[in-house]
Amino acid sequence: MSVFKEKTFSDRLSTANAAKRAMLEKFRAQPKLNDPAVQERLAAQVALAQAREARVAERKAQKEADRIAREAELKRLEEERIAAEKEARRVEGEQALAMLAEQKAARDARYAARKARKR
Secondary structure: OOOOOOOOHHHHHHHHHHHHHHHHHHHHHOOOOOOHHHHHHHHHHHHHHHHHHHHHHHHHHHHHHHHHHHHHHHHHHHHHHHHHHHHHHHHHHHHHHHHHHHHHHHHHHHHHHHHHHHO
């Protein structure tokens, strides 16, 4: 079994400084904004964002067009229903008038028959 060797303060300090230097070098090694590869990647991101916005706008426009078409269809169906109800009421009214005329004719016939019997 190995014996645990305790690190001294200077060992810990040098290890921390080495880690800081490594992080600094990693940061410095990153490409800058004026690097062509970075510019190309940023341009691709902008193009993707614009395409996404265009698709979202297209979907919104399609949803709006669908909503308008549904409303127009509902309005057309409602107008057809109202027209059918009006026609049904008109036919019903004509039938009622015909029935009243028939009843009047029957009543007049009974009246005329009664008059004929009295004479």
